Structures are given as C-alpha cells and as structure tokens.
Amino acid sequence: MEDCLFCKIAAGQIPSSKVYEDEEFLAFRDIAPKAPVHILIIPKKHLADLASCTEEDLTMLGKLNLLANKIAEAEGILNSGFRLLTNCRADSGQEVAHLHYHLIGGHFLGDFCEKQ
Ligand code: 5GP
Numbered sequence: 001m002e003d004c005l006f007c008k009i010a011a012g013q014i015p016s017s018k019v020y021e022d023e024e025f026l027a028f029r030d031i032a033p034k035a036p037v038h039i040l041i042i043p044k045k046h047l048a049d050l051a052s053c054t055e056e057d058l059t060m061l062g063k064l065n066l067l068a069n070k071i072a073e074a075e076g077i078l079n080s081g082f083r084l085l086t087n088c089r090a091d092s093g094q095e096v097a098h099l100h101y102h103l104i105g106g107h108f109l110g111d112f113c114e115k116q
C-alpha cells in the first residue's frame, strides 16, 4: 500500500523506535504515548483494520496476541498488567488504516472507553 504510514514504517522508509521485529511483525513505540509503555504491534502484511481480517488471518491474529505477552514481559509489565486493543473504523477513532494493536501499561489505566 503506497500511501500507508505503517507499511512505510514496516518497510523502514519512515523511522520508528523499534522494540521487536521478525518476518511477520513489527512493534514500535507510539509517537504520542498515552502511558509509560505504549507500543504499537503491526503485521507487516497490509490489512486496513480488524474488520478486514478473514479466516486466512487467524494464525497471524493468534501469534500477535502471544507476541504482546512477550513484549509485555520484555517491557516489565507482564505482572503489573496491560491493555491490548485495536481501534476499528470511524466510531473507534482509528487514525491509521493499517491493522495495529496498542500495547499499553506501566500505570493504572482507568476508563476502558477512553480513546487510546
Ligand atoms: P489509532 O488511532 O489509529 O488506533 O492509532 C494510531 C496511533 O499511531 C496513535 O496512537 C498515534 O500516536 C500513532 N502514530 C501516528 N503516526 C505515527 C508515527 O509516525 N510514528 C509512530 N511511532 N506512531 C504514530
């Protein structure tokens, strides 16, 4: 996707503060963190949002959840707890149309419905 910000970050065309990378995923620090730990986890494959995923993406979605645990552990927030969430389409306030999960933690997170 030529005009996709996160595809460009995944391709290394735009710099990011990487915390994890393999063939399938990239995790990097959010540019405007909402908590002491605020990391974005993306599949390198372009998918616009969760609602665009199909059964073909089941394995990727499962792996992403376990990767979140691994990154939470590396960030020292596995035991204290964290939130893993994805915004999907307009009512969620999704700003970047490339599937991404926010991994947030490092202090008590409070209201579940607050925009991340
Ligand atoms: P959304 O609202 O789409 O769920 O979240 C998009 C997130 O991407 C926001 O938290 C925003 O701060 C972050 N973001 C936007 N542009 C950039 C960027 O260029 N680099 C990084 N690291 N994060 C970005």
Ligand code: ZN
Pocket: 001, 004, 005, 006, 007, 008, 045, 046, 047, 097, 098
């Ligand atoms: Zn993309």
